[in-house]
Amino acid sequence: MTVSLDNFDRKLLVEVQQDAQIPQNELGARVNLSTAAVNRRLRRLVDEGVIERYAAVVSPEKVGCALTIVTMVEVESEQIDLLDAMKRSFAQCPFVQQCYYVAGEWDFVLVLTVHNMDQYTELTRQLFFSNNNVKRFKTLVSMSRVKVGLGVPVSIDE
Structure with a gap:
C-alpha cells in the first residue's frame, strides 16, 4: 500500500537515507521545517512503515x-x-x-x-x-x- 507523501516527507527521506544520524535541527534546516515538524514527520514515517528501520553501514x-x-x-x-x-x-x-x-x-x-x-x-x-x-x-x-x-x-x- 502506497503512503501519501508530500515534498517535505520526500526531502526528509532523501536526507535520512544519506545520513540517519543527522541532528533533527540540521535536518530541519536542510528541508525548511522546524525541529518539531521534522520529529513528527519522521515518527509518522516510521509508524506508517515508510522507514522500516535505521541501521549502520559497516565496511565488510x-x-x-x-x-x-x-x-x-x-x-x-x-x-x-x-x-x-x-x-x-x-x-x-x-x-x-x-x-x-x-x-x-x-x-x-x-x-x-x-x-x-x-x-x-x-x-x-x-x-x-x-x-x-x-x-x-x-x-x-x-x-x-x-x-x-x-x-x-x-x-x-x-
Whole structure:
C-alpha cells in the first residue's frame, strides 16, 4: 500500500537515507521545517512503515568479510511450505545480506558476505547441499564492490 507523501516527507527521506544520524535541527534546516515538524514527520514515517528501520553501514573489509558472493538457486519444487522453509533458512543466515525470490530461470538470488572461500564452501553445505529442495545453484564471486546500497530513489517535485 502506497503512503501519501508530500515534498517535505520526500526531502526528509532523501536526507535520512544519506545520513540517519543527522541532528533533527540540521535536518530541519536542510528541508525548511522546524525541529518539531521534522520529529513528527519522521515518527509518522516510521509508524506508517515508510522507514522500516535505521541501521549502520559497516565496511565488510574492516571486519574481515571482504568476499562478496552472488548465488542463484534453482529449486526442485515450488510447493509453498518448501519455499517458505528455504526463505526462512536464507533469512536466518547472518552471511546472507540480501535474498530475493525471483521469476525466470532461477528461483532465488542471494548476496552473501563472507570471510573467505572456505567459509562460503561450508555455507554451501549448510544452505544448498543439505537441502533436498535445491536442484542446483550457481556462484558468482565479486571482484570489487562498485556500488553497494539500499537507498530507494525518492522523487521530489520542484
